[in-house]
Amino acid sequence: MTQRNFTSGLDAAVAVMGGKWKGLILFALQDGPLRFGELRRTVGGISERMLILQLKELQTAGLLHREVYQQIPPKVEYSLTDFGRSLNDALAPLGEWGEDNMERIESIPFE
Template sequence: MMTTTRSGPYICGLDAAMDVVSGKWKSLILWELHDHGARRFGELRRGLPGVSEKMLIQQLREMEQDGLINREAFREVPPRVEYSLTEHGRALNEALRPLGAWGTQRRDRLTRRQPGTA
């Protein structure tokens, strides 16, 4: 199995954790799989408006390599592949829950913030 290139060595655990969820889509993929359970690629793509096919494929591969998601290919015609959270993915999702709550409480303020203002 290929390994994902990381920016380590890490200064602390938060540094390592942020490296694993870096990028716009990984945390959203975690939430989507948490909210809906196992999903096929097309279902994930529909649940994440704005993500390109290339980016979703890349993010899913990295998350699989990091042990956050399972990729299960079914021997059917037509072929079917489903993605689901691993135990590590569920634990990371729980760890991100307070950060999501923080963002929800401040969403209006962050949305109103204009470029160039403090």
């Protein structure tokens, strides 16, 4: 495995949570554990395949915990680790900025 060298703390943070979906998944889990179907409904627009991939990456990064309950039907819950909660805390001001500026951001002609 190759060790990464980051140029800044922001660079390191973006590497661990980069992409559109990871932040939304972390945000969805801020109030407690959710099952896969609940997560998929909460994070609108994500495909099942992409959600599976993102959950695996977040778990590998140590941001999520996956709890499997031995019952029928099988039950799996996802929750934030302390590391994941700390990242969510760091993202909260960014989310507030987005809320405060959403109208302006929506008017930007992204290509």
